[in-house]
Amino acid sequence: MKIILFTDTHFTNNNTDHNNKLKDFFNTMIKYATDNNINTAIFCGDAFENKKMINIGAFDDCYSAFLKLSLQVDTHAIGGNHDNITINSNQYSLKPFKAIMSVYLKPKTVTLDGKSFLFLPFGFNLEDYYTTQDYVI
Secondary structure, three states: OOEEEEOOOOEOOOOHHHHHHHHHHHHHHHHHHHHOOOOEEEEOOOOEOOOOOOOHHHHHHHHHHHHHHHOOOEEEEEOOOOOEOOOOOOOEOOHHHHHOOEEEOOOEEEEEOOEEEEEOOOOOOHHHOOOOOOEEO
């Protein structure tokens, strides 16, 4: 089983150069997955830099990049601390992404290629959820 694992993209509101580099990164990642027969990508959180205010440009850059990726590989995302708008709330910037990929905002065990993965978003305690998963992300 081959998986692309990446994290902390931190798409920004005011740095077009950073966001353009991230779009290039996504294109490179997609090409790498295609060239190497990789069918799964797991994003480990922190899609946006500013979790309290995300402008439409940053959201569009991020959403478009993940959409392009999810059209090529089975894509999973875990909520990170920058994705949780308010600590200990159910307000996540990744909620709209559920339309294009699997998004885990609460702990969940998922089977990928016969292996069990515990997807554990920011703010949850591993000891409360861990049992016999092959991998914890």
